[in-house]
Amino acid sequence: MSIIRLDLSECPYPPSPKVVKVISDSASTINRYPKMLGGLLPDALTAYTGKSKEQIVIGNGSDDLIELIIKIFTHPNEQILIPIPSFPGYWYAAKNLDKEVIFVNRDNEFGLDIDSILQKITSKVKVIFIANPNNPTANLIPCHILAKLIQQVNCLIVVDECYYEFSQETVADLIDMCPNLIILRSFSKGFGLAGLRLGYAITNAELASRLRNSTQLFGVNTLAQAAAITVLTDLEYYYAQIEQINKDRTNLRRGLEQLGFDVYPSATNFLFVGTEKLNLSSSYLEKSLQNQDIHVKNCGMLPGLDDFYFRTTVGNYKENHILLAKLAKMRVQ
């Protein structure tokens, strides 16, 4: 049996035939540098995002844009604020750029504790990163709550919507009203291009221009550009796939709940699962599954969590079935 990877919230399906074809067709052109700044992709994204190409900035994955934002918008001794638990990529980037990070706990249901956040904001805090839906907790903060926060603070707020294709909720409508808002999106999740590295930012034209001025001109490879543009011409294929993943998520949730796990609401392609009721530590669970060639993500070591949480991607039918079967055996032991 080959290894089942459910630890990186990847799409379990290969790209659409159209996307595979454009990659093959473009392979013979890679002796040439990529088109600068994502080439025609910002244009191609205007219909999908409802924003102008001047408001869109392409990156070598969202990770690239996270670092770019911190690099441009913070000076030495300034700080980043992150409601936790959340995606470690934010503080990894901050650490790499020598910036101090302030953590603020989310509430018991992993919602934002706006009062706590406001209390922690000083003039030194320059950027707040909010994953929405959140990773790894899978929950979605309603837009009106985010709007309230965005309008109450002066610092930049980055809303990371890399699971937008699953949640279908966005604060993009606020861009024109809120000069301090940057949205991040990704082609890695709903559109399954994780291996090619492609993320983008949506913001006002002024901030977008500052990002564009400091990003690498040739940072986004030719095949990622071609694949992403083709995805946007093949949305029906991808929407059907996303619907399938959402259905499979419901089934996987039921299976996990029947085994006695706590499964949290998810607006993503993964499930966040509590193991405490079963008295199973998530580090043990991760290791035990790994020994059986199934990888899930132990979240026990993340700031804001303890050793009773894991995250599993919604895999394909067979992968989900095997995961449930292995967990059923583990519970019995």
Next chain:
Amino acid sequence: MSIIRLDLSECPYPPSPKVVKVISDSASTINRYPKMLGGLLPDALTAYTGKSKEQIVIGNGSDDLIELIIKIFTHPNEQILIPIPSFPGYWYAAKNLDKEVIFVNRDNEFGLDIDSILQKITSKVKVIFIANPNNPTANLIPCHILAKLIQQVNCLIVVDECYYEFSQETVADLIDMCPNLIILRSFSKGFGLAGLRLGYAITNAELASRLRNSTQLFGVNTLAQAAAITVLTDLEYYYAQIEQINKDRTNLRRGLEQLGFDVYPSATNFLFVGTEKLNLSSSYLEKSLQNQDIHVKNCGMLPGLDDFYFRTTVGNYKENHILLAKLAKMRVQ
């Protein structure tokens, strides 16, 4: 006629059939994240570089590594030193990271003026970038001169050998003796993978580890990894191609000299050309060729040069022929 691109020192030929095949074959796997830190590529590079995989760091193009080096090894108010004329990517990256740049002129033949460099070095200078062969001037500094400089200074020296496949000269032998040396290499030039973005650094294991600790885990895309590993199994194909380009460079040089241009010695896949003797400004020349769908690089605006220098890639036979024909006409006018 389609546009002839001789402005980016690209390889004029598509990748080898083996490389095209591995890209097509890997296209269906890009729903998965790339292997971290370039995956198996550091292993694959050990034979080619003669260094251990612990001494190799993979980046999303050399541009990525240039920025990574500045990010890690300079603090606020510290400086970068660059002998000019040289590759603008160094000061572009420094500017993006808010670092001050000190330029030191090269000598009349674009060699290093070691005394001038030593005079400009203070405790604030943390990194020196030396392209070797140099871009855009195409000349090669002999290794023993670089060795002298490297051993005389305390700061880091980055020797950018992205044209190594053409020059076949390297300071890699000094890595084990000089704790302040980082070499950059690229798959964009001799190996023609510019569109996929792949550069690498060679240095001692300690510096390599620091670079690796601050780079993006998933920064190098899956298809770049697969293509580069395959290039290294197909070196005879590429060496034959490089030999062809070197021969074509000789012919292009002769043609340009016959037209009265000054052509500088080249250890690269491009030629650096002086236009002053013909009383032709390089900005005019660039524009005039561009109007005829041929792109060369005007170097007149680079610090350390004036409006009488351009750079042209050695294209394929037909491209070089057309370039010479157009230049012959321009000279007559």
